[in-house]
Amino acid sequence: MSDHTADDSRRRFIKLTAIGLAAAPFANVLSSGAARAAELEMLDESDPMAVALKYKADATESERQDDTHLCSNCNLYTSTDEEAGPCTLFPGKLVAADGWCVAWVKKA
Template identity: 50%
Template sequence: MTTRRHFIWLLPASGAALLSACSESAPPPSAAPPAAAPASSAEYPVPAPAPAPEVAQTPAATGPMLEASDPTAAALGYVAVAANADKAKYPNFVEGSACSNCTLYQGAIGSEAGPCPLFPGKQVAAAGWCASYVKKAT
């Protein structure tokens, strides 16, 4: 290829030769035969299914009781008995409010204690209260 004219002259000829060579020997893609299955399972071993993971109890469901002296509990004004809440410091306290009827409380209905996402790994008293109390919708 010494000149541009020579290259331009060869380009259509080589393209036409390539196109005719591909169209004669190769079948169209839709007519390709399906892939053959392996001869035996020994060639391609199938791994055994993994065992199902065990369901573990979350620490929040079985944790120790929350103490009012806990730093987070003290910051939120948590008390184990709602009637003992400091009504002067927490004017949002309403008679009848308790952890058991709070949206955040995750304990079972009628239980004495249960988990709360505000205090991970600890149980709160169902009769307790804190400043983050939000009445559960009925």
């Protein structure tokens, strides 16, 4: 093996190792998202953050201005589940897909 080939191999090894180490913290995020969501509890409307954001699990009981605004079509809702999913505003909790809060943002 020539010095040039050894240097290329070493560089490739170092690059792949660095990429692997950088990606390792995200492995859990990328794998089993549905399984992790199943382990989360539903957000209680009496939760202080939910109260502050006027969250309602049933959007028909909310103060929303537009009947089409739901958690399921909000940019902060990070699930495709039809029942419930995680919201970036309520870490570790699930919100109802048919819910709503004042932080609603149109999904891009």
